[in-house]
Amino acid sequence: MEQWEDRVRRIVMAGIGAIAGTVEKSRDAIVKFAGSEQARNLADKGEKAVQSVVDAGEKAFEKVKGAISEADLKERVRRETQRLKSLAAQLHGLSDEQREVVDAMVQDLKDKGGPEQAPRPEADVREDGDAADGEAQDGEQADR
Numbered sequence: 001m002e003q004w005e006d007r008v009r010r011i012v013m014a015g016i017g018a019i020a021g022t023v024e025k026s027r028d029a030i031v032k033f034a035g036s037e038q039a040r041n042l043a044d045k046g047e048k049a050v051q052s053v054v055d056a057g058e059k060a061f062e063k064v065k066g067a068i069s070e071a072d073l074k075e076r077v078r079r080e081t082q083r084l085k086s087l088a089a090q091l092h093g094l095s096d097e098q099r100e101v102v103d104a105m106v107q108d109l110k111d112k113g114g115p116e117q118a119p120r121p122e123a124d125v126r127e128d129g130d131a132a133d134g135e136a137q138d139g140e141q142a143d144r
Contacts (some may be wrong), residue, residue, distance in 0.1 A: 033039050094102065 091099075091102065
């Protein structure tokens, strides 16, 4: 029995010795690799790849940022403000009957779920807020 226990003990110790030897060899290989030219080359390539991604990200950010310049944005706001002022002036100039018709149309839009549900005649309106064809303008003048 003692012989059997001795054999099992030697097998376990051999396994532990193999693990210890593997750890030492792995540590030596890592130390050797870390100081090698190949490790430096791979580190340089990694740094270049990271820098390349950073540069590409910065370029993309600048491209998006430049897509709408501050001057363009101010111009858009100015045009929209002008359009709304023109619309307000037109509403102010309506007769009582015309205002009742507009109020009914607005109420109808509210009942149907708001203006986002209603079709927008954007193709028929120029940037300055006037109708693109003469018919709507003539019709407005005829009602007044």
